[in-house]
Amino acid sequence: GENVEQHPSTLSVQEGDSAVIKCTYSDSASNYFPWYKQELGKGPQLIIDIRSNVGEKKDQRIAVTLNKTAKHFSLHITETQPEDSAVYFCAAGGARAAGNKLTFGGGTRVLVKP
Amino acid sequence: DTGVSQDPRHKITKRGQNVTFRCDPISEHNRLYWYRQTLGQGPEFLTYFQNEAQLEKSRLLSDRFSAERPKGSFSTLEIQRTEQGDSAMYLCASSFNQPTNEQFFGPGTRLTVL
Numbered sequence: 001g002e003n004v005e006q007h008p009s010t011l012s013v014q015e016g017d018s019a020v021i022k023c024t025y026s027d028s029a030s031n032y033f034p035w036y037k038q039e040l041g042k043g044p045q046l047i048i049d050i051r052s053n054v055g056e057k058k059d060q061r062i063a064v065t066l067n068k069t070a071k072h073f074s075l076h077i078t079e080t081q082p083e084d085s086a087v088y089f090c091a092a093g094g095a096r097a098a099g100n101k102l103t104f105g106g107g108t109r110v111l112v113k114p
Numbered sequence: 115d116t117g118v119s120q121d122p123r124h125k126i127t128k129r130g131q132n133v134t135f136r137c138d139p140i141s142e143h144n145r146l147y148w149y150r151q152t153l154g155q156g157p158e159f160l161t162y163f164q165n166e167a168q169l170e171k172s173r174l175l176s177d178r179f180s181a182e183r184p185k186g187s188f189s190t191l192e193i194q195r196t197e198q199g200d201s202a203m204y205l206c207a208s209s210f211n212q213p214t215n216e217q218f219f220g221p222g223t224r225l226t227v228l
Contacts, residue, residue, distance in 0.1 A: 006156075034216065043205055043219035044157065045116070089156050100209070101147065101170065102217060104156030 002027040004092050006105025014113055019077040021108045023090035026071065031094035033066060033073045034102065038087045048075070052094075080112045116140070118220035120206050126226045127196055134192045135223045139208030146189050147217060148181055150174065151203040157219075163189060164211060196227045 003026040013019050025033075031052035036044035050057045050064045050073065057064050061080075066073040077084055087109050091102040117140040127133050139146045144165050149157035160179070161171045165186035175181075178197075183189040193200055203224050207217040 004156075036219070041221075043116070043118075043120075043221045046216055046218060049216060091156070100145075100215070100217075101159040101162060102149075102157075103159070107154070107156050 002030055002092055002103040004090060004103050004105040006090050006108060008108060009106065010109045010111070012111045012113060013080050015080060015082060017080055019075075019080055019084070019110055019112075021075045021088055021090065021110075022072060023074070023092075023105050024070075024072045025092040025103075027092070027094070028068075028071065029094055030092040032092070032100065033064070034091050034093075035062075035064060035075050036089045036091065036104075038089065038107075044089060047088075077110075080110075082112050082114050085110055085112045116218040116220065118206060118208055118218055120204075120220040120223050122223055123221060124224050124226075126228065128228050129196055129198060131196055132192065132194045133196060133225065134190055135204055135225075136188060136190050137206030137208075137220060138188045139206070140218060141187075142210070143208035143218075144186065144211045145209045145215075146183055147207040147209070148189070148191055149205040149207065149219075151205055151222070152201075157205055160191075193225075196225075198227050201225055201227045 034049035038044045063076045090105045093100045093102040119138045147162040148160040151157040163183040203222040207219045209217045
């Protein structure tokens with residue numbers, strides 16, 4: 001089955017700096033890659049996603065890149081703010097996974113210091 | 115608030131007791147997923163429904179676990195004879211019936227087995 005690795009597990013940045021989280025996946029049939037933000041005591045919140053026919057996608061301060069050949073994708077947060085502090089999860093899903101079940105990475109705890 | 119609701123939000127039970135959780139998906143979504151999340155880990159897929167049909171179950175879903183979605187709307191997840199290892203956050207998500215459509219998560223039910 002699919003296996004998703006996520007790095008780093010923790011990331012501390014100064015407010016205003018950029019944060020980058022990287023994920024790799026194993027199943028070349030995966031074609032959908034969402035990113036979720038989870039705050040303490042809450043469910044994961046979808047913040048951005050990318051599909052395999054696209055190499056990059058941006059939404060305000062957030063961008064995702066996908067390299068299908070290398071089977072890795074990344075989340076970039078620019079101009080970080082204290083409210084960006086949370087745990088971020090990458091995930092992979094796709095054609096071979098019936099119903100598009102998602103396989104998640106282990107998460108990155110991001111701390112933005114004011 | 116994604117529109118997916120779960121009840122209860124917290125459940126404390128003694129080992130050996132049965133527990134049941136409920137998920138109400140976004141009303142027009144016909145796919146419903148259950149995931150389990152342990153502390154410091156990403157969510158792990160348990161099972162999913164398309165309308166009322168349960169189409170896939172993970173190996174994580176032992177025979178003590180049963181899920182239903184009787185009318186294709188809300189779903190219940192029951193755990194019989196709970197064990198301490200069942201302590202986790204149980205997350206529900208819903209989506210439209212397309213291969214790569216976004217999954218929206220509820221707030222989760224945190225189960226503690228004493």
